[in-house]
Amino acid sequence: MPYQCYPSGMASSFEWDPAKEAENQRKHGVSFREAQLVFLDPKRVIARDVAHSQVEPRFYCFGRLGKGVLSVRFTYRDRVIRIIGAGYWRKGKKVYETQRKLHR
Numbered sequence: 430m431p432y433q434c435y436p437s438g439m440a441s442s443f444e445w446d447p448a449k450e451a452e453n454q455r456k457h458g459v460s461f462r463e464a465q466l467v468f469l470d471p472k473r474v475i476a477r478d479v480a481h482s483q484v485e486p487r488f489y490c491f492g493r494l495g496k497g498v499l500s501v502r503f504t505y506r507d508r509v510i511r512i513i514g515a516g517y518w519r520k521g522k523k524v525y526e527t528q529r530k531l532h533r
Contacts, residue, residue, distance in 0.1 A: 442508075443509065443511075444506075444512075445513075453514055453515060457514075459499065461512045463494070464512055465510075467492030467493070467494050468492065470494070472525075473490055473492035474491040474524060474525055487513065489503075490503060491525040498521055498522040498526070499521070500518045
């Protein structure tokens with residue numbers, strides 16, 4: 430799957446569904462409040478989530494946070510980043526590290 434970088438600064442705040450956040454914490458051990466922090470990684474990678482973009486455009490943000498590389502699935506709604514899911518996934522780490530090597 431090709432990954433493209435997208436400009437940052439497209440949104441100014443975050444939102445999420447509290448029930449979805451609770452489910453994400455239970456499944457992946459990551460709160461969406463914590464997930465916001467990956468957007469601060471200056472070497473983050475933003476990629477289009479083609480597999481889940483049928484209804485609205487969705488994206489991934491891969492960035493370093495704490496114990497590793499966190500993958501955050503999100504969309505933009507009225508200049509707000511709506512977080513949909515987050516976790517420490519091997520595939521996200523691989524994308525992040527590959528992109529860093531390409532852009533040295």
